[in-house]
Amino acid sequence: KAGVTQTPRYLIKTRGQQVTLSCSPISGHRSVSWYQQTPGQGLQFLFEYFSETQRNKGNFPGRFSGRQFSNSRSEMNVSTLELGDSALYLCASSLAAGGYSEQYFGPGTRLTVT
Amino acid sequence: DQQVKQNSPSLSVQEGRISILNCDYTNSMFDYFLWYKKYPAEGPTFLISISSIKDKNEDGRFTVFLNKSAKHLSLHIVPSQPGDSAVYFCAASLGANNLFFGTGTRLTVIP
Numbered sequence: 001k002a003g004v005t006q007t008p009r010y011l012i013k014t015r016g017q018q019v020t021l022s023c024s025p026i027s028g029h030r031s032v033s034w035y036q037q038t039p040g041q042g043l044q045f046l047f048e049y050f051s052e053t054q055r056n057k058g059n060f061p062g063r064f065s066g067r068q069f070s071n072s073r074s075e076m077n078v079s080t081l082e083l084g085d086s087a088l089y090l091c092a093s094s095l096a097a098g099g100y101s102e103q104y105f106g107p108g109t110r111l112t113v114t
Numbered sequence: 115d116q117q118v119k120q121n122s123p124s125l126s127v128q129e130g131r132i133s134i135l136n137c138d139y140t141n142s143m144f145d146y147f148l149w150y151k152k153y154p155a156e157g158p159t160f161l162i163s164i165s166s167i168k169d170k171n172e173d174g175r176f177t178v179f180l181n182k183s184a185k186h187l188s189l190h191i192v193p194s195q196p197g198d199s200a201v202y203f204c205a206a207s208l209g210a211n212n213l214f215f216g217t218g219t220r221l222t223v224i225p
Contacts, residue, residue, distance in 0.1 A: 004157065033212060042120075042203060042217035043158070056212045090157055099207025100146055105157025 002027065004093050004106035012112045018079040021109045025072050025093030031055075032074040033103060034066060037088040046089075049074055050097040078111075086113045117141050118206050120216035128224050133191040135219050137204035142185065144206035148213070149178060149189050152201045161202075162189070194223045 005024045013019050025032050033056075034046040045058035049068035066076045072093070078085055088110050092103035119138045127133045135149075145166040150158035164171040164178045164187075171178050177190045187204055201220050205213040 035215070040217060042116075042118075043205075043215035045212045045214065048212055058212070092157070098209070099148075099205075099211055099213045102160050102163075103213070105150075105159065107155065107157050 004091060004104050006089075006091055006106035006109050008109060009107065010110045010112075012114060013081050014114055015081055015083060017081050018077065019081060019111060021076045021078075021089055021091075021111075023074045023076070023091035023093075023106060025074070025091075026104055029093035029095055029104070030072055031094045031097045031101065032068055032072065033092045033094070034074070034076050035090045035092065036060075037090055037108070038086075043090065046076070048097065055097050081113045083113050086111060116217070117144075118204060118214045118216040120202075120204060120219050122219050123217070124220040124222070126222045126224060127194045129196055130193045133189075133194045133198065133221055133223070135189040135191075135202050135204075135221065137187040137189075137216050139185050139187065139206050139214075141206070141208065141214075142182075143208055144214075145209065146207040147178070147180060147187050148205045148207070149176075150203045150205060150215075151198075152203065152218070158203055191221075194221075196223045196225050199223045 031050045033048040035043040048056040068074045088108045090108045092105045094101040148163040149161040152158040201218045204216045
């Protein structure tokens, strides 16, 4: 069974631009969660989608948004990029929603904002 | 506000010895706890979990201990192997909500 895939793996953007990251979950998984990982902050929860609906949202500004498609693939968008948005963005898929269901992580997208 | 804390950013242990990774949390409502391991250039992978109704869960070389009164979680790896060298994240779940992760501890097992 194929794992969680994320594209692109690396991205360099300029301040003020916007970016879209993509996540393809494991086949059959309906929940996709997104996390931001920065040094010293660990993994910060961004949002979770289940069956195309945003189920949970972390404490991030509205510049961070996402969506999920009917095939469970998910995209995350960040508008008006800031230097502080430089981070590793991880997505994780699971069979069910919420923290009880084991999450399988993708390799992440490394975003650098200059 | 970091609800799950890993106060040791790094830990070095000799091969064959015990590795003890610690995690503290602030929210007494957390009811499920997990440990994830992360190698460079890979996403975290699930290692072991424990429900708040238990105080110990064991899986091979890995044992997780939960002390609810102290709001403290620990992961014991015995014996430690060089392949265990990675960053370890503890995480906690509040009901069926999202996971709250700690900042990670980098474990280095010295051959």
